Amino acid sequence: YTTLFRSGDIIFFGSNASQHVGIVDYTSGNRVYYIDGNNTSMSPHGVHYSSCSLSYSNLWGFVTPKY
Secondary structure (H helix, E strand, C coil): CCCCCCCCCEEEEEECCEEEEEEEEEEECCEEEEEECCCCCCCCCCCEEEEEECCCCCEEEEECCCC
């Protein structure tokens, strides 16, 4: 994934029926840094700057929009 992700890509997370998206800022080493919102695992809820390992089991895909 490291060379595939570009700033502005949309990444998808999911587990069972739940799904979540984020907008990629950049990758560094084995991590992807992104902006996401409505993240119920964070308090307060809202827009957050987050990161996760590229091997995170719920990270399942991405798209590169034609901006």
